Every structure is written in C-alpha cells, then in structure tokens.
Amino acid sequence: MRLLVVIPAYNEQESLPAVMADLAATCPEYDVLVVNDGSTDGTAALCRERGYPLLDLPVNLGLAGAFQAGLRYAASHEYDAAVQFDADGQHLARYIQPLAAKLGEGYDIVIGSRFVGKKRPFTARMLGSRLITAVMRLTTGTKILDPTSGMRCLDRAMIQSFAQNLNWPPEPDTISYLLRCGARVCEVPVEIAERQAGTSYLTLYKSLVYMAQITISMLVIQWFRKNEWKKGGRL
Amino acid sequence: MTSGIPIAMRALLILGSVGTGAFILGRIRSSKVQIRDSIFWILFSALLLFLSIFPGAAIWAAEQLGVESPVNFVFLFIIFILLVQLFSCNLRISQLDAKVRALTQKIALDENERKEDKKENP
Numbered sequence: 001m002r003l004l005v006v007i008p009a010y011n012e013q014e015s016l017p018a019v020m021a022d023l024a025a026t027c028p029e030y031d032v033l034v035v036n037d038g039s040t041d042g043t044a045a046l047c048r049e050r051g052y053p054l055l056d057l058p059v060n061l062g063l064a065g066a067f068q069a070g071l072r073y074a075a076s077h078e079y080d081a082a083v084q085f086d087a088d089g090q091h092l093a094r095y096i097q098p099l100a101a102k103l104g105e106g107y108d109i110v111i112g113s114r115f116v117g118k119k120r121p122f123t124a125r126m127l128g129s130r131l132i133t134a135v136m137r138l139t140t141g142t143k144i145l146d147p148t149s150g151m152r153c154l155d156r157a158m159i160q161s162f163a164q165n166l167n168w169p170p171e172p173d174t175i176s177y178l179l180r181c182g183a184r185v186c187e188v189p190v191e192i193a194e195r196q197a198g199t200s201y202l203t204l205y206k207s208l209v210y211m212a213q214i215t216i217s218m219l220v221i222q223w224f225r226k227n228e229w230k231k232g233g234r235l
Numbered sequence: 236m237t238s239g240i241p242i243a244m245r246a247l248l249i250l251g252s253v254g255t256g257a258f259i260l261g262r263i264r265s266s267k268v269q270i271r272d273s274i275f276w277i278l279f280s281a282l283l284l285f286l287s288i289f290p291g292a293a294i295w296a297a298e299q300l301g302v303e304s305p306v307n308f309v310f311l312f313i314i315f316i317l318l319v320q321l322f323s324c325n326l327r328i329s330q331l332d333a334k335v336r337a338l339t340q341k342i343a344l345d346e347n348e349r350k351e352d353k354k355e356n357p
Contacts, residue, residue, distance in 0.1 A: 058337060058338060058341040059334040059337050059338060060334075165266070166266045166269060167263065167266060167269060167270050173270070212274065213270070213271055213274050216274055216277055216278070217270050217274070220277060221260065221263060221270055221273065221277065224260040224263060224264055225263060225264060226264055228266075
C-alpha cells in the first residue's frame with residue numbers, strides 16, 4: 001500500500017524536526033509531505049535545508065486548505081491512502097500502521113481515536129467533543145467517540161473526493177455527512193503526546209464559533225446536501 | 236391575540252425567512268457556497284422566523300429600549316445584525332485582497348526567475 005503522510009504546518013519550525021525524526025525512525029516505508037501553510041517563521045526554510053518533501057503554499061489557507069493541498073498531491077501521485085498528521089508533535093508515528101491496516105480491511109476512513117475504551121476527561125473542550133458525538137449519533141446512528149481527532153486515514157477514493165469537493169473540510173460534520181452517504185468509517189485507539197512547542201490557536205471564542213458551525217451543519221444543513229460520494233467514483 | 240406587530244408584517248418576515256433559508260440551502264446543494272459562510276444566513280432566517288412567530292419578544296425588547304413601536308425595533312435589530320455581517324464581510328474581502336496581491340506577485344516573480352534561469356542555462 002502506497003501511503004502518504006500529509007503534515008500541514010503553520011509556524012511549526014520548533015516541533016517539526018522531532019516529528020520528522022519520529023516518522024523516519026518508525027515508518028520509513030511511508031512517504032511524507034509537509035504542507036507549509038504560508039508560515040511566517042522559518043518552517044519552509046527548515047524543510048529545504050533538511051530536505052523534507054515540501055509543498056510550499058505562498059499564502060495562509062488554514063488547516064482545511066493546507067490538508068486539501070496535500071490530498072491534491074496524493075491524488076495526482078496516485079497514492080492508495082493518505083494520513084492527516086499534526087506537525088506539533090501530538091501525533092505519534094507508531095499509530096500510522098494500525099490505521100493503514102484497518103483501512104486495508106475495507107474501510108473508507110479510519111480515525112485515530114483517543115477515547116476508544118477510555119473515559120473522556122471533563123474539560124470544556126471534551127464537553128464539545130461529547131456534544132458532537134451525541135449529535136452525530138442522533139443524525140447518523142453511528143457512535144464516533146473521537147470525532148474531532150485530527151489523525152485520520154483516507155482511502156484512494158476518499159482522497160479524490162476530499163481533494164475535489166468544496167464542502168469537505170476535514171471536520172466532524174464531513175464525517176457525519178459521509179456516514180449518511182453510506183461511507184464506512186471506524187476508529188482505532190491511539191495515544192497522543194503533549195504538544196512539543198507553540199500554543200494551540202483554538203481560543204474560547206473560536207471554539208464556540210466552531211462548535212456552533214459544526215452542530216448547525218450536522219443538525220440542519222446535512223439533510224439538504226446531495227450525496228456527492230459514490231464508492232469507486234474515481235475522476 | 237393583540238400583537239404589536241401587524242399580521243402582514245409577520246407574514247413578510249416568515250416569507251423572508253423561508254426564502255433566505257431555501258436559497259442558501261439550494262446554494263449548498265449545488266456546491267456554490269461554503270458551509271461556514273452559510274451559517275450566518277441559516278441563523279438569520281431562524282431569527283426572522285422566531286420574531287414572526289413570537290412577536291412578544293420584539294414587543295418586550297421595544298419596551299425595554301424605549302422604542303415606540305415594536306416594528307421599529309425589528310428594523311433596528313435587523314439593521315444592526317446586517318451591519319455586523321457587513322463589517323465581517325469587509326474584513327474577509329480585505330484579507331482576500333491581500334492574498335490575491337501576494338499570489339499575483341509570487342506568480343510574476345516565479346515566472347521572472349524561470350526566464351532568467353533559461354537565459355543562463357539554455
């Protein structure tokens with residue numbers, strides 16, 4: 001299986017070397033692509049200096065746009081699978097293989113879940129995660145324990161669709177929409193590390209707006225969307 | 236029921252709300268708008284619907300603010316919301332403008348670099 005690890009990076013020059021070293025040591029068989037999302041620090045220069053495979057976006061597009069750029073690359077280079085992987089050191093390379101193995105069992109999307117067989121801590125952010133799980137279960141009948149996990153593995157057809165479509169950001173409402181379209185999604189337990197450097201850009205206000213957006217999208221908008229996902233619909 | 240909002244006004248609000256909602260959902264269906272940009276209009280049409288079904292809310296708010304007629308409060312409220320939306324649209328356009336400028340310059344610089352490369356090693 002040819003698998004591409006897509007690493008969207010915005011101002012991650014501090015943590016990127018450790019992430020790349022982890023990947024090179026743990027799973028050298030997978031290809032890696034750093035998508036520099038218009039960073040203002042030395043992320044791009046660091047990649048060139050150390051020879052990391054780099055897709056350098058000249059302006060900042062945000063996580064969804066950067067990840068999509070990586071998927072366009074994966075689609076045009078005909079990869080069988082792509083994994084979304086954080087540049088801040090929270091994701092661990094040793095969990096990529098289990099994700100890929102599960103995908104090989106015939107799933108379309110495999111989510112690296114922090115909470116399979118575990119209790120979610122009672123923090124504000126986890127309250128949001130619980131709410132999304134509940135709404136998703138209500139509208140799709142499927143229970144996804146870690147819908148906001150940023151570690152996801154997509155198969156070939158999904159790579160094509162995510163690369164092309166306007167309203168398929170890598171967010172829980174897209175997962176929910178795809179479940180309703182008949183996609184096979186499952187979770188594999190993973191552990192995550194504390195972030196190596198930098199701070200999360202999720203402020204309280206942004207989190208609230210995000211929650212409102214995702215919930216409205218899942219509760220209201222989803223019922224009106226067309227099924228744009230067809231199995232094997234390669235373009 | 237005695238209501239401070241005339242029935243025709245309420246009908247208009249319902250029409251506006253349903254129309255807005257239907258239009259934006261149609262745009263999403265045909266992939267012409269991003270979902271995050273449609274959220275405002277979904278909420279806005281829900282609000283119009285709320286005001287037309289429960290005019291009591293507008294009457295109460297008008298009394299609190301000393302606005303003489305509840306209909307005027309509805310106008311004021313909608314104008315305020317649209318102003319906020321206009322402001323955020325303006326910010327978005329400003330950012331987009333900066334990005335288009337950066338992209339255009341980048342393309343021109345890259346093109347220039349390629350031509351110079353060709354001249355140096357033909």
